[in-house]
Amino acid sequence: MTDRKRTPRKPPARTPRAKTAPVQVEPDAQGLLDFYREMLFIRRFEERAARGYTQALIGGYCHLNLGEEATVVGLMSALQPTDYLFTNYREHGYAIARGIDPRRIMAELYGRVDGVSKGWGGSMHMFDTAHRMLGGYGIVGGQIPLATGAALAIDYRSGEEVVMCTMGDGTTNIGAFHESLNIASLWRLPIVYVIINNRLGMGTSVEKSSAEPELYKRGAAYQIESARVDGLDPVAVALAGKHAVEVARGGRPYLLEVVCERLRGHSVVDPAKYRSADEVASLKEHDPVHTLAARLIAQGITDEESLLTLDHEVLANVEEISTFAEASAFPDEQTLFDYNYASEVPNDSRRLPGQPLFVTTLTSGADQ
Amino acid sequence: MTLMSYRQALHDTLRSEMLRDENVFLIGEEIGVFEGSYKITAGLLEEFGEKRVRDTPIAEEGFTGAAIGAAMLGLRPVVEIMTINFSLLAIDQIVNHAAKIYGMFGGQAKVPMVIRTPGGGGQQLGATHSQNIELYYAFVPGLKVVAPSTPADAKALLIAAIRDDDPVIFLENLALYNTKGEVPNHDTPGVIGQAAVTREGHHLTLIGYSRMAHVAKKIADQLADHEGLDIEVIDLRSLRPLDRETIVESVKKTHAAVILEDDWLTYGIGAEVAASISDGAFDYLDAPVRRVAMAEVPMPYSKSLESAALPSENDVIQAIYQTLDAIGHRRIKTGPHD
Numbered sequence A: 001m002t003d004r005k006r007t008p009r010k011p012p013a014r015t016p017r018a019k020t021a022p023v024q025v026e027p028d029a030q031g032l033l034d035f036y037r038e039m040l041f042i043r044r045f046e047e048r049a050a051r052g053y054t055q056a057l058i059g060g061y062c063h064l065n066l067g068e069e070a071t072v073v074g075l076m077s078a079l080q081p082t083d084y085l086f087t088n089y090r091e092h093g094y095a096i097a098r099g100i101d102p103r104r105i106m107a108e109l110y111g112r113v114d115g116v117s118k119g120w121g122g123s124m125h126m127f128d129t130a131h132r133m134l135g136g137y138g139i140v141g142g143q144i145p146l147a148t149g150a151a152l153a154i155d156y157r158s159g160e161e162v163v164m165c166t167m168g169d170g171t172t173n174i175g176a177f178h179e180s181l182n183i184a185s186l187w188r189l190p191i192v193y194v195i196i197n198n199r200l201g202m203g204t205s206v207e208k209s210s211a212e213p214e215l216y217k218r219g220a221a222y223q224i225e226s227a228r229v230d231g232l233d234p235v236a237v238a239l240a241g242k243h244a245v246e247v248a249r250g251g252r253p254y255l256l257e258v259v260c261e262r263l264r265g266h267s268v269v270d271p272a273k274y275r276s277a278d279e280v281a282s283l284k285e286h287d288p289v290h291t292l293a294a295r296l297i298a299q300g301i302t303d304e305e306s307l308l309t310l311d312h313e314v315l316a317n318v319e320e321i322s323t324f325a326e327a328s329a330f331p332d333e334q335t336l337f338d339y340n341y342a343s344e345v346p347n348d349s350r351r352l353p354g355q356p357l358f359v360t361t362l363t364s365g366a367d368q
Numbered sequence B: 001m002t003l004m005s006y007r008q009a010l011h012d013t014l015r016s017e018m019l020r021d022e023n024v025f026l027i028g029e030e031i032g033v034f035e036g037s038y039k040i041t042a043g044l045l046e047e048f049g050e051k052r053v054r055d056t057p058i059a060e061e062g063f064t065g066a067a068i069g070a071a072m073l074g075l076r077p078v079v080e081i082m083t084i085n086f087s088l089l090a091i092d093q094i095v096n097h098a099a100k101i102y103g104m105f106g107g108q109a110k111v112p113m114v115i116r117t118p119g120g121g122g123q124q125l126g127a128t129h130s131q132n133i134e135l136y137y138a139f140v141p142g143l144k145v146v147a148p149s150t151p152a153d154a155k156a157l158l159i160a161a162i163r164d165d166d167p168v169i170f171l172e173n174l175a176l177y178n179t180k181g182e183v184p185n186h187d188t189p190g191v192i193g194q195a196a197v198t199r200e201g202h203h204l205t206l207i208g209y210s211r212m213a214h215v216a217k218k219i220a221d222q223l224a225d226h227e228g229l230d231i232e233v234i235d236l237r238s239l240r241p242l243d244r245e246t247i248v249e250s251v252k253k254t255h256a257a258v259i260l261e262d263d264w265l266t267y268g269i270g271a272e273v274a275a276s277i278s279d280g281a282f283d284y285l286d287a288p289v290r291r292v293a294m295a296e297v298p299m300p301y302s303k304s305l306e307s308a309a310l311p312s313e314n315d316v317i318q319a320i321y322q323t324l325d326a327i328g329h330r331r332i333k334t335g336p337h338d
């Protein structure tokens, strides 16, 4: 058995100091443009999803990554294809940036057989083994122990992969967060916990829900190195993400806090009336897609016209994606019990709601 | 009497109980600034302030447990757990603590609290957000569990629950919030532990609670109008204690029962009701007791699969006819479902 190259297991001399990530090489012009294209794609995809909801093509709860685009692409660029991602219900953008075919993501939203989770999961539950995206999860904090366990499995097999586990700011107040960070630090698991701090739970601010509102500092309680980064800047996020992943690959968990904005309500049905007019106005200034567009133009990397052309392309592409999803079939009712158990078992209950337990004693009258 | 929605009845009752007793306070996620996920607590933060309408962090175990502790010192917390699915994160505090404290310490401390939480499904909320797991609480001695189906019962039972000296799980339902009904203007508490016969009849007893009590009444009325059938309907209203007397008396009269439930069949609430009928009315039964419940799968998101997994009105009507056929009743005329 080959031993992975990790720092030997010894208690750290002192609590790691929270710091911003060290500066690394910035992406070139092409790298910036790639970020922009991906961010714009997520933006337009999410806007289409919002429309799909009003068209009743999408049901249930639907949470969007609008405002989080730079964070999404920055973080995902820090991972290798073999690394794992666990995330929450606000995950369409992550699935896209992980490289999953966006048609399958939209088909999942529309509840169709071609969806990433075959229509079983919906908006909150995207899963794709091939791209090592091991789930969006709808229960707040549910993903954190699972991700920690995935890191345990990697460590167990002396693997070189890393797990990234994202969560919202509000999620850091659930017990599972604290239990998991403690375990990961004790056992030196290769995991990066990422707090996406959009400063709101549903409508409750970070200050009202977290006694230590500088959330990255919570790593100190578990001797986990941590940092805070500006989530409106994809480059800063990417660099901070790469550093975090490096630390984790070396066998130490890491806690990264990414500060960003939620441009709309908590989910598509939330009008966000609890936000002040000032706050809403300032959101426009903190739009990561617009900010990066301005930067690209200012640096002479591209011009307004090219960006407009790109936008038309993206919009057309997203429309095609929606058309594909809408044409995909709904799962057949016959498949309702297909995933009851992974191992077959006798006497499994495969009964539709109206069916009696024992048919033989009754004469069926109604449907003759 | 005033015509109002189930939501309004809950809201008004919380408000009037807070005005009546300053020990009553509300605690839960997003109940203040956000005005509640389902807007039951709208306006109450403004009226009563942060001391009595407490927005909590997302920490179900922590704030539910804190409410239990506060109740031990005589406060009367009304906890809102956003949906019953999230109560699983607090189940240790509810089952191992709230339910045990009175008995385990020989009656020295009471836990006068209410946990309000909605169940529901049928809105494509997927596997983790569509569960009806009130059974987990109805199973536990020391807890009381009520499940009103009408605005009037919502009011009466919420008053009773708040004034009760034991922990009461107050089950609501997403599909009931907008339903309307006449509500008495007076603040008379209902009785926890009593079912209601919401329709008298002699052909068969149809039993439900929460949303399914509504469905049962609607179908019985429909079959009376169109088919001349005379079905008795029981709204359980309380799951623990369970009013076995009312159930058994009804079945002694009708000789048959169909039970409707929004939970899973195996070990569900209906199983306990069926067992009670078997014990108390065995000699009177002319047909097996039927249950109509959810298909036993983690609820799929897709509409096609979700519809297949949920009991439909047609499923209920089929079960009723099959039961009537089994006892030899002739159908009066052809049903609209054919």
Ligand SMILES: Cc1ncc(C[n+]2csc(CCOP(=O)(O)OP(=O)(O)O)c2C)c(N)n1
Residues within 6 Å of the ligand: A090, A138, A139, A140, A141, A167, A168, A169, A170, A171, A172, A196, A198, A200, A201, A202, A266, B029, B058, B060, B082, B086, B089
């Ligand atoms: C255990 C649990 N409690 C409550 C909820 C309801 N809920 C869904 S999202 C959310 C807010 C989460 O806020 P945050 O962690 O900041 O993530 P964000 O939605 O802002 O991305 C709440 C309370 C839930 N899904 N699970």
Ligand SMILES: [Mg+2]
Residues within 6 Å of the ligand: A168, A169, A170, A196, A197, A198, A199, A200, A201
């Ligand atoms: Mg948040």
